[in-house]
């Protein structure tokens with residue numbers, strides 16, 4: 319047999335117990351790194367412990383809570399790196415459609431400004447997050463680090479969107495849906511098809527959580543329903559997009575909208591005086607956004623120019639409260655998913671006065687929506 323220096327040094331290496339241990343340790347280290355890599359990927363689709371700790375401390379403004387500056391920004395970044403956006407984020411939709419905004423009173427403009435700041439913060443955070451991880455010029459170009467930290471799967475444009483309506487119960491629906499293992503959703507409202515369209519589809523896709531084969535990517539932005547350009551834009555992204563609209567009695571919806579504004583600006587005029595142009599004749603001011611958003615048929619017409627009725631599902635905001643499992647059953651059917659979310663996922667919380675999840679996604683504890691969902695409405699003359 320021919321003498322081989324390679325075989326000889328390998329033999330010499332293997333016969334030394336210290337070197338043998340070193341080799342084994344290196345192999346174990348490599349396996350550990352591989353497992354860590356896989357786990358990070360897996361964890362990114364798993365409930366988050368990081369965020370749960372602060373989520374437990376109820377606050378009405380999680381965005382402000384975590385993502386402003388200093389340590390908070392750090393926690394926000396880490397949580398976004400390790401987890402998908404969290405359920406039960408109690409972000410509100412204080413938008414107004416532009417036409418409505420012009421016609422509405424100062425108070426609602428101010429209201430929108432406040433919300434706009436909050437949304438901007440959120441978006442800036444998203445931009446900062448993407449930028450820091452290898453995005454150039456807003457184009458999706460994930461760096462090695464981003465691929466590493468966000469794990470398995472790929473980011474896809476949403477196949478289903480909750481497009482409205484504001485104050486209909488959209489947050490409850492999204493958070494209930496997130497319990498389903500085949501649904502992955504963005505926690506915050508991306509506002510892509512109304513405010514951020516110029517950022518481009520790649521920017522939008524980059525906001526999405528990674529999904530595995532067969533999983534559905536979702537988002538909710540209730541302002542889409544009343545945005546004139548939204549149907550054409552969504553159709554241009556994909557004509558197959560499934561659209562979900564949570565509708566609620568338009569009068570209750572208007573009061574809910576008003577209550578939200580009132581909570582931020584207690585000095586606004588009464589609901590009645592904003593509703594009527596002339597109280598004696600009963601002439602309603604349909605240009606007031608709270609009324610305008612509730613003219614569902616008008617907005618729906620716009621959607622039907624681009625999508626067939628079969629691609630739209632109307633969820634009852636009222637039944638979402640009285641029979642959440644029933645409504646969730648309809649939604650799962652519509653999305654072509656197995657009915658996994660059932661009665662056993664919900665319980666009625668007497669204190670909250672609403673159905674809550676026995677175990678929210680991301681937690682083993684029961685969870686209700688935060689205090690900005692389910693406000694006490696002022697008494698309005700029937």
Ligand SMILES: Nc1ncnc2c1ncn2[C@@H]1O[C@H](COP(=O)(O)OS(=O)(=O)O)[C@@H](OP(=O)(O)O)[C@H]1O
Nearest residue numbers: 410411484485486487488489490574672691692693
């Ligand atoms: N389970 C559960 N818990 C709490 N609240 C619930 C729930 N299901 C539906 N709702 C109703 O959701 C209303 C808020 O609607 P949205 O989430 O669409 O609001 S927003 O447009 O995103 O700001 C909110 O309206 P208000 O009661 O006026 O606050 C609730 O009535």
